Amino acid sequence: MLTALLGKNYARRQLLKKTTSAVMKEYLQKPFPNKKDLISDIEIVSLDFETTGLNPEKDSIVSIGLVKISKLGINLQSSSHQLISTNENLPETSVVIHQITDNQLANGINIDAALPNLLKILSGKVLLAHNMKTELGFINKMCHKLYGTDFIIPVIDTQFLAKRSFERQGRPYKNNELRLFNLRQSFNMPAYKAHNALMDAIATAELFLAMVQKMSPENNARLSDFLS
Amino acid sequence: MEIELIEIRDFIAQHPPFDTLDETALNNLPKKLTIRYFRQGSVFPDALVETKSLYIVRTGAIELRNEHEQLIDKLAEGDIYLVDEQVDKFSNKLKGICVEDSLVYLLGYEDLALLQNQYSEFNRQFNQSINERLRHAVELTQSADMRDLSAMKLEVSGLTDRLPVIVDAATTIQDAAILMTSEHVSSILVTSKDKLVGLLTDRDIRTRCVATGLGYAESVSNIMSKELETVLDKTLLSDALLSMTRKKIHHLPVMKGNKPIGILTTSDVIRHLSTSPTLIATDIYKANSVDALKKISALLPELQLQLSLSSATAKHIGEVFSSITDAITCRLLELAEKLYGAAPVDYVWAAGGSQARNEQTSHTDQDNALIISDKLQPEHDEYFKKLADFVCDGLDACGYIYCPGDAMASNSQWRQPLKIWIKNFSHWINSPEPKALMLSSIFFDLRPVYGTFSLFNQLQDTVLKQTKKNELFISHMVGNALTHQPPLGFFRNFVMVQDDKHKHTLDIKHRGVVPIVDIARVIALDNGINATNTVERLDAAFECNALSAEMHGNLIDALEYIGSLRIRHQAKQIRAGLSPDNYLPPDELTGLEKNHLKDSFSIIKTMQQFFESRYPSSSMR
Amino acid sequence: MELTTLTYLFVGTTFALYIGIAIWARASTTSEFYVAGKGIHPVANGMATAADWMSAASFISMAGLIAFNGYGASVFLMGWTGGYVLLALLLAPYLRKFGKFTVPEFIGERYYSRTARVVAVICLILASITYVIGQMKGIGVAFSRFLETDYDTGLYIGMGIVFIYSVLGGMKGITYTQIAQYCVLIFAYTVPAIFISLNITGNPIPQLGILSTMAEGNTYMMDKLNLVVSELGFNEYTTQVLGSKLNMFAYTLTLMIGTAGLPHVIIRFFTVPKVKDARATAGWALVFIAILYTTAPAVGSMARLNLMNTIQTGPVGEVTANIEYENRPQWFKNWESTGLLKFEDKNGDGRIQYYNDKNADFAAKADSFGWKGNEMVKVDRDIMVLANPEIANLPNWVIALVVAGGLAAALSTAAGLLLAIASSISHDLLKGIFRPDISEREELMAGRIAMAGAIAMAGYFGLHPPDFAAGTVAIAFGLAASSIFPALMMGIFNKKVNRTGAIAGMITGISITMLYVFQHKGIMFIPGTSFLGDMSPSWFFGISPNAFGCVGALANFAVAIGVSKMTAPVPDHIQHLVEDIRIPAGSGAATEH
Structure with missing residues (x-):
């Protein structure tokens, strides 16, 4: 309740006081961007996980793809794709979807090693994801496990934005229409054949840029217009 | 490189001048790009982009216009455009306007320079394409009153107006000749197992069969031209013409994927060029x-x-x-x-x-x-x-x-x-x-x-002085402007033309274009605007606050949209050998187009209602 | 056929006719591009103007006024006719030459001031809304009778219909529709009048009927009416006046000059492209208006006679001469259900006594008959025209026709006025002053909201009427008379009046008039808030609030001229402009016709 009123930065300071983990301390040190800042001035990280399933308690992360957006440009230089090694065997279905095989996974690093890197990148930024529940859920679970604390970050969710836009227009929509692929199609964006964490993160970032342009052609929107 | 970026790499690799780069350079390229998105109607470069960069269009379409608003070029998928004030003064004055929502890759100037230094063929092709645009732009400015319509920018598919006549490779020469005569063509395509294998022309029959005494019962594969030069349907006419003259050929099969969809002949090209x-x-x-x-x-x-x-x-x-x-x-x-x-x-x-x-x-x-x-x-x-x-x-x-x-x-x-x-x-x-x-x-x-x-x-000065803010006159003009109403019924349905000759059509001239033209005239006379072109009148009205930004944009869009449907409809009629008219059958439109058209009509309706309420006496006639 | 069915049929048919004409008139103009229409003949245009001009007040209320006020009500006839002539001769030609026909535009330009324009807009809106109240009331009466509901419900339905009618806009103004409306209206008005005139006097022409003798016997109809009403203690019909001679004069003057400033009337003069045709139109309109106006006195007096004869069937004082309530005619019951006619059996004899209990002499006499006061506690004057055919026992189709006619009269005027109000509020006030950057779509919406607001306001006052319909209208004229007319006159005929003077004049004029009306009739007409009482003794020089507009106008003139003398003179170019307007049309090269 208080968090809702006082904002993410307040919550961040509270958490900073509580936490004992050095990684977490470093992550929380940097203030989050001001809600009133222009969206074009905000640094955003588009993030996508490929996972073995949707339940953070049971399933695990297979790969992490991310790319940074600054000045409303997607900076591919900053893009990264990290395979995560896991002890369990991949269920057949996710092999089909992600075209990642166990063999490839062997090249990955452990999630315990990957998470500090990820937090370093996310520190002081805004997180962008399509349907943030997955990404947030997994990071949150990992943070609890490794550092014994909550994870907190300002989030922009393209799925949420799409839903809100439909609702504002008073237009009924099917759940199917909220899928990344279909939303991109509605913005005349190319369909990417490859389905991996990085391409999805890029695809989400592109969709987000389109949404920003649609909402404010003059690029004068504020961060608060987009936050979930 | 990240193997995951292969899609971006593959895209770049397909398009000149990048197609001259080697694997290493191509693999490193995606990481150097920034992706940006421009909404339809937005102008670039905008404040957010570094001034010096190369634009590569991923999807969408962008028009380049000079300071006189003249269209210099239209960029489509895969086209490049360099924004750099130092290198050339000319393109500095150009601005890009996205005519569709566009996704664009930006390559920083330094990375570009590196490539130019390293790969000479890339550098040559790059400069050529940039120079061509420059020259094109200069030519345009010189012939100021006659805008060239980049006739050479036409795609070859637009010139081939009939499907090619095709025979199998086993067909006899005589059967092929009979077919050519009955179809009134001078060339046919030859396929074998659905694959294009050759081209047969009148000339081939003359020189390789009749002149050599070859039997008419032989198969066409004996005399046809093999190892064909072909062009894709999206190829620009200028490129096609180039390869025709370079290779001294008169017939060029036009392909859509692996399927031949026509034959481009030199006479097609000449006919086209004479009408620029x-x-x-x-x-x-x-x-x-x-x-x-x-x-x-x-x-x-x-x-x-x-x-x-x-x-x-x-x-x-x-x-x-x-x-x-x-x-x-x-x-x-x-x-x-x-x-x-x-x-x-x-x-x-x-x-x-x-x-x-x-x-x-x-x-x-x-x-x-x-x-x-x-x-x-x-x-x-x-x-x-x-x-x-x-x-x-x-x-x-x-x-x-x-x-x-x-x-x-x-x-x-x-x-x-x-x-x-x-x-x-x-x-x-x-x-x-x-x-x-x-x-x-x-x-x-x-x-x-x-x-x-x-x-x-x-004369014009005297007239405008008298019409400006002359309520009596303007109100009558408004009444006149309201006589043509958009064909939109109470339930947003189309109202079709009633007379027998044009049944089930929409009179898009009198009930689409004319109402906007009439309204623009009224606004111009009311405000002493001396422009005559409808769009210019609307622009001027917007500038002197006689028209809101919203209505200004809407009316111009509606006019252009209805105008484009009209042009397309007439083109279809001309091609079918009919004389062009303004009666558009809604069946020619897709669902989306119908919706757009209805939107355009309802904009006109709103504007008319506005004027009617503004000048209540206008309908008292 | 049943009356209800017939009424539905007539009203339905006439509405279908109007809509049909509107659609036809629009559709027919689209194809004939190179064949210019010939324009509308001045006769036709005159009819349309007459329909525009004659409101619910003219159709429904005027005869009612005459029925109850007798000769005194002739001020309405004189005032409205005179105002029309005044407008046609004195104002319209000059405004036309100026190229402006909305009054605020003219005033804004002539007095080179946005403030003046705003003041004019506000005055106009006030006057127009007051005028609409009269129309709403008329519509309410007609609908309540037509649908056989009480008056309130009738009014609500009427409000809805007017809103739809005005918003759909297109059908309101087309001249052909108005011609049809005029035909329906004049037919509906004159046919019952002819029947009744035949019944009573044997003369089919009502205008002559009132001057002739009764069908039975040799008494002149007017004498007979005088006798009947004075027997019951009412004022003698032909000598009854509205207050003093001065009040009569002031009332007439107010109506005259007030008429000249109302927006929907001025506009009509500019819908004809040629000056010559405009004059012809004005002439014909006068003829067509006169047909109704000259019939009105006959309708009024005959209705009164019929009403009295229905209730008082025999010599005054005889017990059986008063009709029994149980045996009251059907029309009595019909109008009772609308609440516009009310009977209260004060002496409990089951019979109706209708007499003037305020007349002390007669009240004493009535006492001796055992009468305990006037038992017709409510006789709304507005029902007279609509009830007239029923009282006279005319066939059902005539009754249905009159309902349709009343609706035609009220709707055409109300819609025109509401459009003018909506346009003033959305364009002159909202776009002109408060939100210059408003888009066309928003302005359109604002206009509709303003229209709905005006209808709601008019509806409110229709439910709580400050006076009977024509009286309300008279106040509207008073407001226009005191503010707009002087500003227009001085704008054209006195080049020395400057903006400060004009603004001060308009504000003074309308304030004085409103103050006078409010102090006698209650602030915003709310009963009980009047601080001087609506009684003749407290009237200024015996002038009634309805007639006070001309005093306001005088004050307006005086203040405007006085203030102009004391403040900066009018700029030269405006002075030239005023001189230019006054050169008669036709003398300049640019105005040759």
Whole structure:
């Protein structure tokens, strides 16, 4: 309740006081961007996980793809794709979807090693994801496990934005229409054949840029217009 | 590189000049890019982009325009564009306008320079493409009044108007010859197992069969040309022409994927080039007789067809046709002056109606007027009558039929000294009777074409002074503008034309274009705006706050949208050998297009309702 | 056929006719591009103007006023006719020459001031809304009778219909529709009048009927009416006046000059493109208006006679001469259900006594008959025209026709006025002053909201009427008379009046008038808030609030001229402009016709 009123930065300071983990301390040190800042001035990280399933308690992360957006440009230089090694065997279905095989996974690093890197990148930024529940859920679970604390970050969710836009227009929509692929199609964006964490993160970032342009052609929107 | 970025790499690798790069360079390239998204209508470079970068269009379309708003180039998927103020002064003045939502890759200037240094072929091709655009732009600016429509930018698929005749490789020469005769073609394609294997022309039969004494029962594969040069349907005409001349071939199969969809012949290309607007204008100024002009104007429907295929906008096409009509009119006047001697006193020939608004399509009826200096003596009338008759008859011969309302300079009523014109206009303004209102669409849209323009300017100044903020007159004009209503029913349904001849169609001219034109005229007269073109009138109205930004944008969009449907409809008719009309059957439209059209109509409706409520007396007629 | 069915049929048919004409008139103009229409003949245009001009007040209320006020009500006839002539001769030609026909535009330009324009807009809106109240009331009466509901429900339904009618806009103004409306209206008005005139006097022409003798006997109809009403203690019909001679004069003057400033009337003069036709139109309109106006006195007096004869069937004082309530005629019951006619059996004899209990002499006499006061506690004057055919026992179709006619009269005027109000509020006030950057779509919406607001306000006052319909209208004229008319006159005929003077004048004029009306009739007409009482003794020089507009106008003139003398003179170019307007049309090269 208080968090809702006082904002993410307040919550961040509270958490900073509580936490004992050095990684977490470093992550929380940097203030989050001001809600009133222009969206074009905000640094955003588009993030996508490929996972073995949707339940953070049971399933695990297979790969992490991310790319940074600054000045409303997607900076591919900053893009990264990290395979995560896991002890369990991949269920057949996710092999089909992600075209990642166990063999490839062997090249990955452990999630315990990957998470500090990820937090370093996310520190002081805004997180962008399509349907943030997955990404947030997994990071949150990992943070609890490794550092014994909550994870907190300002989030922009393209799925949420799409839903809100439909609702504002008073237009009924099917759940199917909220899928990344279909939303991109509605913005005349190319369909990417490859389905991996990085391409999805890029695809989400592109969709987000389109949404920003649609909402404010003059690029004068504020961060608060987009936050979930 | 990240293997995951392969899609971006593959895209770049397909397009020149990047296709000259080696694997290493290509693999490193994606990481150097920034992706940006531009919404339809947005202009770049914007404040967020570094000034020096190379744009690569991933999806969408971008128009490049110079400071005169002239279209320099249109960028589509895979096209590149360099924004750099240091390197060339010219493109600095260009601005890009996204005509579709566009996804663009940006390559930093330093990375580009690195590539240029490292790969000479890349550098050569890169410079060539940039220079070509530059040269193109300069040429355009030089021929300011005649905009070349980048005829060479036409895709070859637009020129092949029939499916190719195809035979199997096992067919006998005789059967092939019979087929060619019955199909009236000089070349056919030969396939084997659905794969294109060769091309057979009249010439092949003559030189390789008849001349060598080969039996007619032999299969065509013996005499056909093999290892064919082909082009894809999306290839630009200029590129196709280049390979035809370089390889000295006259027939070029056009492919869509692996499927042949036509044969491009040299005669197609020549026919096309002879109808480019620049050539036509040059020919008009060289023409020495009405007959010569008549021959040239016979090409106009063909030109309209090609312009519509080259994705020119409706506004653009209107400007081209009006300037051609201007050119023909001027030439006719020059010929008349040669015939009857120089004019005894100053005069100006003014065009009315759609020509004055720069909104003509290929052939419409003529509306014109002659404004003569007040020094006119009664004995001069003879001269001006001959002059006017010559020009009006000449225009009629060229396909601009006589005005059914007789609003032409050959009618003595519309061939008057300046003071009578001023008096006439004053009368129309103070007594806006139905006849005056009818004439308004012709004479309140008047543009000088030839002669002493200052005469016209005096008239226009006087008229605008009288119409500006003249409620009485404006209200009658509004009433007149409301007579044509968009064909939209109460339930947002289309209201079709009733008469038998055009049943189940929409009259998109009178009920789509005309209402906007009429409203723009009213706003112009109300605010003393001297522009005649509808879009320019709306722009000027917006600038002087007579029109809100919202309505301004909406009306222009609606006008262009309806105009583009009209152009497309007419192109279809011209291609089918019919004479073009304005009756659009809604069946020609997709669901989305119907919706767009309805949106456009409802914009017009809103605007009309606004004017009706603003001038309640306007409907009291 | 049943009356209800017939009424539905007539009202339905006439509405279908109007809509049909509107659609036809629009559709027919689209194809004939090079065939200019010939324009509308001045006769036709005159009819349309007459329909525009004659409101619910003219159709429904005027005869009612005459029925109850007798000769005194002739001020309405004189005032409205005179005002029309005044407008046609004195104002319209000059405004036309100026090229402006909305009054605020003219005033804004002539007095080179946005403030003046705003003040004019506000005055106009006030006057127009007051005028609409009268129309709403008329519509309410007609609908309540037509649908056989009480008056309130009738009014609500009427409000809805007017809103739809005005918003759909297109059908309101087309001249052909108005011609049809005029035909329906004049037919509906004159046919019952002819029947009744035949019944009573044997003369089919009502205008002559009132001057002739009764069908039975040799008494002149007017004498008979005088006798009947004075027997019951009412004022003698032909000598009854509205207050003093001065009040009569002031009332007439107010109506005259007030008429000249109302927006929907001025506009009509500019819908004809040629000056010559405009004059002819004005002339014909006068003829067509006169047909109704000259019939009105006959309708009024005959209705009164019929009403009295229905209730008082025999000599005054005889017990059986008063009709029994149980035996009251059907029309009595019909109008009772609308609440516009009310009977209260004060002496409990089951019979109706209708007499003037305020007349002390007669009240004493009535006492001796055992009468305990006037038992017709409510006789709404507005029902007279609509009830007239029923009272006279005319066939059902005539009754239905009159309902349709009343609706035609009220709707055409109300819609025109509401459009003018909506346009003033959305364009002159909202766009002109408060939100210059408003888009066309928003302006359109604002206009509709303003229209709905005006209808709601008019509806409120229709439910709580400050006076009977024509009286309300008279106040509207008073407001226009005191503010607009002087500003227009001085704008044209006195080049020395400057903006400060004009603004001060308009504000003074309308304030004085409103103050006077409010102090006698209650602030915003709310009963009980009047601080001087609506009684003749407290009237200024015996002038009634309805007639006070001309005093306001005088004050307006005086203040405007006085203030102008003391403040900066009018700029030269405006002075030239004023001189230009006054050169008669036709003398300048640019105005040749």
